[in-house]
Amino acid sequence: MQNCLADNMYETDALVSQYCEFHYGDSYFGVENYPACCARLCCEIMAERKRGAALDLGCAVGRTSFELAREFSSVTGLDFSRRFIAVATRMAEEGKIAYEIPLEGELAAPVERRLAEFDLDAVRRRVKFYPGDALSLPQEFSGYDLIFAGNLIDRLKNPRVFLSAIHQRLVPGGLLVLTSPYTWLNEFTPRSEWLGGFSAGGRDFTTLEGLRTSLNPHFSILGKPRDIPFVIRETARKYQHSIAEMTVWERCR
Numbered sequence: 001m002q003n004c005l006a007d008n009m010y011e012t013d014a015l016v017s018q019y020c021e022f023h024y025g026d027s028y029f030g031v032e033n034y035p036a037c038c039a040r041l042c043c044e045i046m047a048e049r050k051r052g053a054a055l056d057l058g059c060a061v062g063r064t065s066f067e068l069a070r071e072f073s074s075v076t077g078l079d080f081s082r083r084f085i086a087v088a089t090r091m092a093e094e095g096k097i098a099y100e101i102p103l104e105g106e107l108a109a110p111v112e113r114r115l116a117e118f119d120l121d122a123v124r125r126r127v128k129f130y131p132g133d134a135l136s137l138p139q140e141f142s143g144y145d146l147i148f149a150g151n152l153i154d155r156l157k158n159p160r161v162f163l164s165a166i167h168q169r170l171v172p173g174g175l176l177v178l179t180s181p182y183t184w185l186n187e188f189t190p191r192s193e194w195l196g197g198f199s200a201g202g203r204d205f206t207t208l209e210g211l212r213t214s215l216n217p218h219f220s221i222l223g224k225p226r227d228i229p230f231v232i233r234e235t236a237r238k239y240q241h242s243i244a245e246m247t248v249w250e251r252c253r
Helices: 013-024 034-045 063-068 082-094 121-126 159-169 207-215
Strands: 053-057 074-079 096-104 107-114 127-131 144-150 170-180 198-200 203-205 219-235 238-251
Touching: 013 034, 013 063, 013 082, 013 096, 013 107, 013 219, 034 063, 034 144, 034 170, 034 219, 034 238, 053 063, 063 074, 063 082, 063 127, 063 144, 074 082, 082 096, 082 121, 082 127, 096 219, 121 127, 144 159, 159 170, 159 207, 170 207, 170 219, 207 219, 207 238
Parallel strands: 053 074, 053 144, 074 127, 144 170
Antiparallel strands: 096 107, 170 238, 198 203, 219 238
């Protein structure tokens, strides 16, 4: 779910296909599928906790939502892009999607992916998808045991507003799991709203520091941050290799 400053870049056919492959395509260079990995880690973190309702914010085309449904009774996926939600909903309703992956230049190859390939077909009825804005969630999206916001925080117009209110959507003791490579860009987030990645007053400020400051009134961090690598395929010969940081926060107030 990305709240952008200008037109929503997540509505083009090329981006939709890229995210379909990112979520449901092959793994590359020995790096585990990122949406599935994030869901697996969330489930491990929640192993001794109630796994009732989960919210996947910025769910894109839905892989993490389906993976969470292996362990949770119900999962809600929300994203700012209606195109992403349309793909995720189609996967939930039909159990399959078709798209093209670019090879080189104007060449592309057709691809079909099915939830059954990932042993997820049986859980799709437990997942619902909705378009929405992380900065103005309707009140009914509340009462979650887990909220996962994957690669979202550095794509929000005002991340502090999001962080200051997200505790209201969790049950007491519920967990907020954030992942992000912290790629702050003015096209998404005005420089004045960055949580970190800048110097001021003679010292450097990291995003982790900004998260601690923003979440401290209502959350305590659990454990240490961990690195989660991911690969996004662009063409047959071009890939993005990034490393996100995962942090886990427990609602305590």
